[in-house]
Amino acid sequence: MGFRFEFRLSGAGGQGLILAGKILAEAAAIYDGKNATQSQSYGPEARGGSSRSEVIVSDEEIDYPKAVNIDLLLCFTQEACDKYSRDINKNGILLIDSGFVTNVPKGDFRIYSLPITEIAEKEVGKNLVANLVALGMITALTKVVSKEAVESAILSRVPKGTEELNINAFNIGFDKVTAQSK
Amino acid sequence: MTEQNVKVKLMTGNEACAEAAIVAGMRFFGGYPITPSSEIAEVLAHRLPEVGGVFVQMEDELASMATIIGASLAGVKSMTATSGPGFSLMQENIGYASMTEVPCVIINVQRGGPSTGLPTLPAQADVMQARWGTHGDHSIIVVAPSTVRETYDWTIKAFNLTEQYRIPVVVLLDEVIAHVNEKMVIPEPKTITIIDRKRSTESPDTYQPYRQNDSDIPLFADFGTGYRYNVTGLSHDETGFPTNDPQKINVLYSRLSRKLERYQDQIIEYKTEYLEDAEICIVAFGSSARSAYRAVRLAREQGIKVGMFQLFVIWPFPYKILGRLASQIKAFIVPEMNLGQIAHEVSCAIKSDVIKVNRVDGNLITPKEILERIKNVSV
Numbered sequence: 317m318g319f320r321f322e323f324r325l326s327g328a329g330g331q332g333l334i335l336a337g338k339i340l341a342e343a344a345a346i347y348d349g350k351n352a353t354q355s356q357s358y359g360p361e362a363r364g365g366s367s368r369s370e371v372i373v374s375d376e377e378i379d380y381p382k383a384v385n386i387d388l389l390l391c392f393t394q395e396a397c398d399k400y401s402r403d404i405n406k407n408g409i410l411l412i413d414s415g416f417v418t419n420v421p422k423g424d425f426r427i428y429s430l431p432i433t434e435i436a437e438k439e440v441g442k443n444l445v446a447n448l449v450a451l452g453m454i455t456a457l458t459k460v461v462s463k464e465a466v467e468s469a470i471l472s473r474v475p476k477g478t479e480e481l482n483i484n485a486f487n488i489g490f491d492k493v494t495a496q497s498k
Numbered sequence: 499m500t501e502q503n504v505k506v507k508l509m510t511g512n513e514a515c516a517e518a519a520i521v522a523g524m525r526f527f528g529g530y531p532i533t534p535s536s537e538i539a540e541v542l543a544h545r546l547p548e549v550g551g552v553f554v555q556m557e558d559e560l561a562s563m564a565t566i567i568g569a570s571l572a573g574v575k576s577m578t579a580t581s582g583p584g585f586s587l588m589q590e591n592i593g594y595a596s597m598t599e600v601p602c603v604i605i606n607v608q609r610g611g612p613s614t615g616l617p618t619l620p621a622q623a624d625v626m627q628a629r630w631g632t633h634g635d636h637s638i639i640v641v642a643p644s645t646v647r648e649t650y651d652w653t654i655k656a657f658n659l660t661e662q663y664r665i666p667v668v669v670l671l672d673e674v675i676a677h678v679n680e681k682m683v684i685p686e687p688k689t690i691t692i693i694d695r696k697r698s699t700e701s702p703d704t705y706q707p708y709r710q711n712d713s714d715i716p717l718f719a720d721f722g723t724g725y726r727y728n729v730t731g732l733s734h735d736e737t738g739f740p741t742n743d744p745q746k747i748n749v750l751y752s753r754l755s756r757k758l759e760r761y762q763d764q765i766i767e768y769k770t771e772y773l774e775d776a777e778i779c780i781v782a783f784g785s786s787a788r789s790a791y792r793a794v795r796l797a798r799e800q801g802i803k804v805g806m807f808q809l810f811v812i813w814p815f816p817y818k819i820l821g822r823l824a825s826q827i828k829a830f831i832v833p834e835m836n837l838g839q840i841a842h843e844v845s846c847a848i849k850s851d852v853i854k855v856n857r858v859d860g861n862l863i864t865p866k867e868i869l870e871r872i873k874n875v876s877v
Contacts, residue, residue: 317795338679342508345681352508354679358618379791380865381678 321460322383323371325450326400327392327416329358330367332447337369339451339469340461344373347465353381366396373460388458390450391417392432401425409457411450428457430492436485445485452489463490509682511649511675515605516541517684518653519577523692524603525551526576528565530558530584533617534673535607538579559584563591566602570595571729573697573720575657579605582624583614585631592666593632594731596754599664599708599716601695603656608672608784608835610860619860620673622784623836628668629813635751637758639663639765640813642670644787646680652810658693659765663757664715670812672835674785674862702726707738710749714757758814767810768819772798776805778875779827781820781844781852783809786833786863793868802876812840820847829853829875833863 323340325333334356341354350373357368370383388409391397394417397410401421404410408425413432420429430453436446448470455466467483474482509517516538519527527542539555546553552569556562559580566576580588585606595602608624610616624631628640639659643652649671656667698705698717707727708716719725732740733747741747758765772794773779782790787808797804807823809816824830830848832841833855841854853871857863 317799338508341679345508346506351681353681354508355674355677378680379788379795380862381674381680381785381788382862382864384864384866 318374318376320372320374320378321387321458322385322405323373323388323390323454323458324383324386324400324403325369325371325390326367326396327390327413328367329365331392332444333367333369333390333392334358335473336447336451337371339466339473340371340454341373342473343461343465343469344371347468348462350375350461351378353378355381366393368396388454390454392446392450393417394419397421411453411457413446413450428453428493428496432489435488435492439488440481440485442481442485445482448482448485449489449492452486452491453493455486456490456493505684507682507684508679509646510537510677510679511643511646511671512537512607512677513541514646514650514682515579515653515669515671516545518650519603519657520545520549520551521687521690521692522575522654522657523694524575524577524657525549526554526566526569526574527551527578528554528556528562528569528576529578529580530556530562532581532584534609534620534676535579535581535584535605535671537676538605538607559587560591563588563595563604567591567595567598567600570600570602571721573718573723575601575661577603577605577657579607581607581609581617582611582621585624585627589627589631592638593634593636595666596632596636596638597634597731598729599754600729601660601664601666603653603660603667603669605653605669605671607676608670610858616860618673620785620862621835621858621860622670622672622786623839623858624670625812625834625836625839628670635755637665637754638668638813639665639758639811640668640670641811642783642809644675644784644808646675646678646682648810649675650682650684654690654692658691661693661695662715663761663765664695664718665757670784672785674788698725706736708734708736708750710736710753714753714760762814765811766814766816766819768816769806769808769810771806771808773805773807773823776803777827778802778804778829778831778872779807779823780804780831780833780868780872781807781809781840782833783812783840784835786835789863789865790833790868792865793872796865796869797872797876802872804872804876809840815843815847817843817847820844821849824848824850831855831868831871831875833868835863
């Protein structure tokens with residue numbers, strides 16, 4: 317079977333994980349010409365409950381649309397990290413917000429622990445865009461979707477008037493990882 | 499945006515359903531929002547006024563179902579969208595639509611039940627309710643897409659079926675398909691077949707709303723165009739007025755059930771994969787079919803002779819087609835997010851037991867769960 321890459325973005329409701337997943341899927345499907353699905357799981361609450369957004373990118377038709385062998389897991393809460401880190405593939409990637417996840421799991425995967433929300437607050441000026449900072453990091457870490465495609469998808473998905481803020485957040489996240497891996 | 503971007507979109511099943519309904523010619527929506535179907539109403543609240551249609555949010559699902567029957571009687575293609583609890587409330591008027599042969603489409607985005615159950619989580623447990631939720635022997639057609647594109651196509655087909663046969667059509671979605679964002683290539687409008695109900699050209703003076711003809715499908719007349727006739731949920735004769743005459747009652751009931759029987763070969767649709775040399779057959783529908791396809795593909799990589807039978811139309815059920823397959827297949831596996839509703843029908847069709855894979859915990863069945871059953875059978 318062909319190429320299939322599974323992302324799971326997890327945390328709490330209100331952290332923008334569903335939007336980040338949609339942008340990632342749209343970048344892959346519309347701007348990079350691959351196939352992609354994005355799905356989510358959420359509780360009855362609008363905010364505060366656990367939230368999970370999953371993206372599958374593939375070069376063929378996507379049958380099963382959920383993530384079961386995760387290639388990249390993003391965790392914004394300790395609870396999500398405890399629950400999902402066991403689903404990461406061998407040699408997969410775990411990206412955690414070190415401001416929220418202090419108990420780092422051990423496993424056969426690469427761990428990137430960065431103060432994502434703090435970066436959003438101090439370097440972008442708004443903690444609200446932590447999701448876009450994380451998206452930049454994910455894009456740089458996985459290289460599954462091109463940077464240009466994600467930028468185009470951001471511009472088509474974020475509210476009018478916030479384009480610059482969101483692109484800036486994305487780039488700061490992207491550069492953090494690129495700088496670290498050099 | 500480039501030309502290409504206009505035709506290729508990332509869309510959810512709910513969005514595709516709403517857009518497809520407009521393409522099918524639907525111009526009236528009466529509904530009451532309920533998770534996980536609410537985005538259908540949300541999209542249509544914006545889109546219908548743009549195309550000259552009418553969107554009404556009603557006080558509840560009983561009234562919602564009543565409005566779409568009324569609008570359809572005035573000649574406008576109509577639909578509603580709901581989920582389990584609302585679908586339960588619609589049953590009385592679904593029976594009315596079936597009895598009075600008023601074309602209409604009901605979208606039921608299934609969630610866990612019974613009662614309020616699991617509002618945000620998927621299920622496929624309304625299979626039997628969709629067929630037998632309203633009382634009495636009645637005709638109904640139920641379809642079940644599994645992807646965003648199939649949702650688009652089958653919403654249009656649902657309108658075509660209801661217009662053609664004057665039987666209510668239920669589209670069974672589930673939370674997975676409703677909310678998954680998927681790449682969707684929007685088909686060219688000119689490649690899409692749209693069917694409208696056959697209308698009478700007879701003078702209003704002599705028109706009879708349920709007059710027998712060779713097709714068993716009476717010719718329609720739009721209310722408000724000079725035709726005046728009686729519409730009742732009571733047993734009625736060709737004039738539309740109530741009757742207790744046993745002979746006339748028999749004429750009505752036998753025609754209503756015959757409609758579905760005589761056209762079922764045209765109505766039933768399914769898709770198969772790897773079935774030619776298969777010894778094991780998976781029968782699945784809706785989002786469980788997606789898990790099943792993956793399981794079949796994984797099993798084929800391991801050299802296991804397993805094939806796939808995906809139901810697009812659940813009711814009428816393809817008893818004969820599955821029955822014929824039974825001689826070639828040594829085991830049927832039926833995955834579904836309920837406790838065995840379709841498994842029971844497959845079992846009737848093949849006149850033998852089937853292997854059930856069920857899940858009712860709000861999670862989609864995984865390919866691995868199905869693959870394990872396939873492996874158990876193949877050794």
